[in-house]
Structures are given as structure tokens and as C-alpha cells.
Amino acid sequence: MAKDLSWHVTGDAGNALHIGAWRFDGDGSGPRVHLQAGVHADEIAGMLVLHQLLPRLQACQDQGRLKGSVTVVPQANPFGIGQFRQGKLLGRFHEATGQNFNRAFDHALAMERPASNLAQWQKRLVQLAAEADLVLDLHTDDEALPYLYIHRSFWPEQGLALAAALQVAVVIVWDEGGDGSFEETIINHASPQLAATLELRGQADVSDALAQQDADGLWAWLCINGVIDEVAVIAEWQGDVVDMGCMETILAPCAGVLVFEKGLGDCVEEGQRFARIIGRPGDPTSEVTLHAAQTGRMVTGHRERLVAQGSVVAKFTGTRLSDSYSGGVLDP
CATH class of the missing domain: 3.40.630.10 (Zn peptidases)
Known part of the structure; x- marks a missing residue:
């Protein structure tokens, strides 16, 4: 036993x-x-x-x-x-x-x-x-x-x-x-x-x-x-x-309704839009478009569809060191 x-x-x-x-x-x-x-x-x-x-x-x-x-x-x-x-x-x-x-x-x-x-x-x-x-x-x-x-x-x-x-x-x-x-x-x-x-x-x-x-x-x-x-x-x-330093972690620039336009596993090109955040529903000028920082694959996404500013929206693979990487762990 x-x-x-x-x-x-x-x-x-x-x-x-x-x-x-x-x-x-x-x-x-x-x-x-x-x-x-x-x-x-x-x-x-x-x-x-x-x-x-x-x-x-x-x-x-x-x-x-x-x-x-x-x-x-x-x-x-x-x-x-x-x-x-x-x-x-x-x-x-x-x-x-x-x-x-x-x-x-x-x-x-x-x-x-x-x-x-x-x-x-x-x-x-x-x-x-x-x-x-x-x-x-x-x-x-x-x-x-x-x-x-x-x-x-x-x-x-x-x-x-x-x-x-x-x-x-x-x-x-x-x-x-x-x-x-x-x-x-x-x-x-x-x-x-x-x-x-x-x-x-x-x-x-x-x-x-x-x-x-x-x-x-x-x-x-x-x-x-x-x-x-x-x-x-x-x-x-x-x-x-x-490499961990090549992972791209995308943070929400503002609070609002998160709408993904790409799904888990999808590949994106550098600069390609993959999601948007609607800061004030009803106001089309409040929409913020999110773009891929480099070519890669979407590995994670934010589970909740109403996000706070600074939340991790998604993580992507990459082939070069991320501009936002400063060492240490993957998650903030």
C-alpha cells in the first residue's frame, strides 16, 4: 500500500x-x-x-x-x-x-x-x-x-x-x-x-x-x-x-471589453492585430487595437473578457529578445 x-x-x-x-x-x-x-x-x-x-x-x-x-x-x-x-x-x-x-x-x-x-x-x-x-x-x-x-x-x-x-x-x-x-x-x-x-x-x-x-x-x-x-x-x-526572453507578454493599455481576433495556437506576423479593447461600450472612438510585437504564435490568453489596465492580455512566442523583457520570471 x-x-x-x-x-x-x-x-x-x-x-x-x-x-x-x-x-x-x-x-x-x-x-x-x-x-x-x-x-x-x-x-x-x-x-x-x-x-x-x-x-x-x-x-x-x-x-x-x-x-x-x-x-x-x-x-x-x-x-x-x-x-x-x-x-x-x-x-x-x-x-x-x-x-x-x-x-x-x-x-x-x-x-x-x-x-x-x-x-x-x-x-x-x-x-x-x-x-x-x-x-x-x-x-x-x-x-x-x-x-x-x-x-x-x-x-x-x-x-x-x-x-x-x-x-x-x-x-x-x-x-x-x-x-x-x-x-x-x-x-x-x-x-x-x-x-x-x-x-x-x-x-x-x-x-x-x-x-x-x-x-x-x-x-x-x-x-x-x-x-x-x-x-x-x-x-x-x-x-x-x-527562450523565455523571446516570449512577448502583451499588457492591456486600458480597461475595457476584450475581444480576441486570433485564437490560441494561431500564428501572427509582427504588427498584425490580434485583439481590441472597447474602453467605453457605445463609444466607437474608445476602441484600442492590439498588435503583435513580433512574429510568433499565440500561447495564452486572458480568461476574463473584461480586463483592467495592465492585465496580461496574451503571450506569444518570438524569435528575438523581447523589447519588454528585463530578466526574471515570465509572469509579473
Whole structure:
């Protein structure tokens, strides 16, 4: 049976919060794997994927076909999952402090005695993954193609098989961090053979069919890495690779009604219009047209169609360094 590694932290109101975690141990001949979802609690798709994967791993262990070990944390963030306000889950930022849940893991890890309940949770999560050889953090964007976010040291040698198994559309390769994300903290403070973030499309892309597809991809990836005693065949990867600095992030120049004229996956030429914002419906002079900064492919889009000034409207691939890139992480 899987070993129960679940634990509790104290919530903002003094209540006990539960984090479910399980480890499936094989015969020790394969690598150690850590899989988690929901660090941003409003990104649900990965939770369903891991929920579907758990019984398959249990059956594999029971049949004696598990070679490595797999730790699974399907819903990693107990703080954010309780932040429902007027029917909407506000799970990206910690309401009590305003901190992005996927930031400052490095600071929490450095504390001998974490100064807050949030830091205590972050440190425990990193410690749980620190001994793993292969670490995957499952996220989603607003609306998006499936894409892989990976450090250059892992691409393409370790990362190509993952991109192929999950059939991601885009791989974004990064060099600089500095924000203390979970992935960056694992890379800086442990010795993984691979640590990466998988963006499983958009926040609304939650279904049994998509979860089954992604769980099958993860299963195949586990097989080809020698975690499971099973032969798996994956298709050749046909996606795009782009350096993070070449990604174009388009911000809303004004508030208003967002109307996309291009869709996810569409290619645009430099200067081509792809959306418009109607600042004052009823006033045709309030329409602002948005244009592509360079030739590329639309990877993400803003999920809400009423945007605030400064919101991320869309992200595109590019082939040259973006004029707006100043180093650091992809998202503001």
C-alpha cells in the first residue's frame, strides 16, 4: 500500500489544514519521482490528473511492477483552496499577506523555524520533494496551449521526452529566476535530474477526457524513465521551443471589453492585430487595437473578457529578445 505522508498546518484563522500526500515505493531500482498540483489553488486541472493517476500507481505497486518511488501531492495548497469569495476561488495569492503562493519558497527553506504558517507549509513541501530525482509541478494558465516551463540545464536531454509524452505545444526555456518559485528552489537547493513546471492548458480545461490524456502522458513518461516496468511508446515531439526572453507578454493599455481576433495556437506576423479593447461600450472612438510585437504564435490568453489596465492580455512566442523583457520570471 502507498505510504501516507499527509500532514497538517495551521490556517490563517487557527484551524487545522490538511495536505494529502502519498508515496508508492517500488523495488528501489528506478528513480524517485515527486508529482504535485495546485500550488496555485485555482489551477485545478493537475489535481484531477493526479487523482486519476493514484489508483493506477497503487495497482502497479500491487502487481510488483513499480521500480522507482513516486510521491504524489494532488492538492498541495491548503490555504488557497479555502479562499472562496462571492463564489469565486482566489487561489493565486495568499489573502492574508498578498504573497503569490509560488514565490519565496527559498526564503521559507532557509528559515530554521519558519516565521509564518505559510512559510512552514512551503518548507515542508520543498523538503518532501528534495530527495526526488524527477520533480514535476503541475499548473495551468488563464487560457492556454499546454506548455512546458523548464530550466536550460534540463533541455533538451532530460526535457524532450517529457515534452513528447505530454505532447505540449510549446517549451519555454529559462535561465534566470530570482523569485523563489517551487521549481527554482528545488533546482537551487537539491540535485534533481529534472525539475520542471507543466502548464496543463487553461483554468477551465478540466475534464475527465483531458485528465485521462495527461495521466496517460505522465504514465508513459514514468515508464520510459524506468520508474514503471512497462514498455511505452511516445510520439515524436512537434512543438516549438522558445527562450523565455523571446516570449512577448502583451499588457492591456486600458480597461475595457476584450475581444480576441486570433485564437490560441494561431500564428501572427509582427504588427498584425490580434485583439481590441472597447474602453467605453457605445463609444466607437474608445476602441484600442492590439498588435503583435513580433512574429510568433499565440500561447495564452486572458480568461476574463473584461480586463483592467495592465492585465496580461496574451503571450506569444518570438524569435528575438523581447523589447519588454528585463530578466526574471515570465509572469509579473
